Amino acid sequence: MVQVNSNYLKLKAGYLFPEISRRVNSFSEENPQASLIRLGIGDVTEPLPNACCNAMQLAIKEMGTSKGFHGYGPEQGYLWLREAIAKNDFQMRGCEISADEIFVSDGSKCDSSNILDILGHGNRIAVTDPVYPVYVDSNVMAGRTGEVSLAGQYEGLSYIPLNAENGFEARLPTDSVDLIYLCFPNNPTGAVATKDQLSRWVDYANENDALILFDAAYEAFIQDPLLPHSIFEIDGARNCAVEFRSFSKNAGFTGTRCACTVIPQSLKGKTCNGDEVDLWSLWNRRQSTKFNGVSYIVQRGAEAVYSLEGQSQTKSLVSFYMNNAAIIRNKLTEVGYTVYGGENAPYVWIKVPRGSDSWEFFDFLLNKANIVGTPGSGFGAAGEGYFRLSAFNSRENVEEAMRRINSI
Numbered sequence: 001m002v003q004v005n006s007n008y009l010k011l012k013a014g015y016l017f018p019e020i021s022r023r024v025n026s027f028s029e030e031n032p033q034a035s036l037i038r039l040g041i042g043d044v045t046e047p048l049p050n051a052c053c054n055a056m057q058l059a060i061k062e063m064g065t066s067k068g069f070h071g072y073g074p075e076q077g078y079l080w081l082r083e084a085i086a087k088n089d090f091q092m093r094g095c096e097i098s099a100d101e102i103f104v105s106d107g108s109k110c111d112s113s114n115i116l117d118i119l120g121h122g123n124r125i126a127v128t129d130p131v132y133p134v135y136v137d138s139n140v141m142a143g144r145t146g147e148v149s150l151a152g153q154y155e156g157l158s159y160i161p162l163n164a165e166n167g168f169e170a171r172l173p174t175d176s177v178d179l180i181y182l183c184f185p186n187n188p189t190g191a192v193a194t195k196d197q198l199s200r201w202v203d204y205a206n207e208n209d210a211l212i213l214f215d216a217a218y219e220a221f222i223q224d225p226l227l228p229h230s231i232f233e234i235d236g237a238r239n240c241a242v243e244f245r246s247f248s249k250n251a252g253f254t255g256t257r258c259a260c261t262v263i264p265q266s267l268k269g270k271t272c273n274g275d276e277v278d279l280w281s282l283w284n285r286r287q288s289t290k291f292n293g294v295s296y297i298v299q300r301g302a303e304a305v306y307s308l309e310g311q312s313q314t315k316s317l318v319s320f321y322m323n324n325a326a327i328i329r330n331k332l333t334e335v336g337y338t339v340y341g342g343e344n345a346p347y348v349w350i351k352v353p354r355g356s357d358s359w360e361f362f363d364f365l366l367n368k369a370n371i372v373g374t375p376g377s378g379f380g381a382a383g384e385g386y387f388r389l390s391a392f393n394s395r396e397n398v399e400e401a402m403r404r405i406n407s408i
């Protein structure tokens, strides 16, 4: 019989979203008349920006002509898109990133998992707790962890707690680690990292020859002009960081699929013999072998994000969601909850009232207000006692949800 990858069996059973569905389905069966408002899963709800739709329609027309047809594109992405990204997202913010260092892909979720292909098995890995589950689970699948504890922590991972007590700041580990996953603005807590905080991480990584994997999927939601949008705004980051970017949240591309990974040419790792190798070449080799690029049509859609129209339309999308976040924050604060996040991120992180845990609060909101959120404990042991509400919804639903919370 064929052997399976037994690492998959280490994955925690009853993964977060299936468990939420199970509880929601059983509630709906018992209460068929209840109208649920879902403020749980982090998917956008507003339609694509017009600029992107128009660009994709044009691209489809081109593809139907002999002159405009495109077959396989470059595995790294078309140069015009990489140049637009390099210029608008990096150079205009003073980051020294060139189009060559950008690899266009069909999503940050896969990039942040696939990056393990080019990294060795001996690395000591740090993740924040709570955390975007993909970073942890991809390491489990790749055999980079031991077994899971009852509290939900894997042997072999270093967990950096993000909680109210430490102001949701990712503190440097006391032990030495080689690979660090950071996501700011943060999913799920909505916390942000200042330039000083990121500088401490970059210095740590450079001093310890560590690599930072920086997920900037939510950078467009930053409102405070002093906060960094990219790790490459920090001096020294070109020698110790990879950054993941995505069009999913700023331009509503969750169903259209386009993202990119930035790997500076100056970034080095070492082989088991201690020889230096540049990570750019390994990732380029990996992508050229295992990936055939993002569709021409979708890349044209992504390019349109950087047009004048696209910039103003994505800006309004972001402010629409951020106004939802403000409505959620204000109402919850008014009725007495302690809330975090939601100011530079589309997630509001609620302190669960004393005396109940994350899942009890989930059941309470589901039963009393017919609202579906996400229990903090699903994102890690240190998420226990917290609850995530997402600002990705229609204004009508957000307002109705807040009316219901007001009256329970």
Ligand SMILES: *Cc1c(COP(=O)(O)O)cnc(C)c1O
Pocket (backbone or CB within 6 Å): 042, 106, 107, 108, 109, 110, 132, 183, 187, 215, 217, 245, 246, 247, 248, 249, 253, 254, 258, 259
């Ligand atoms: C939504 C999200 C992404 C984007 O993933 P895609 O695969 O590009 O849609 C990346 N990181 C985090 C933390 C996210 O929440």
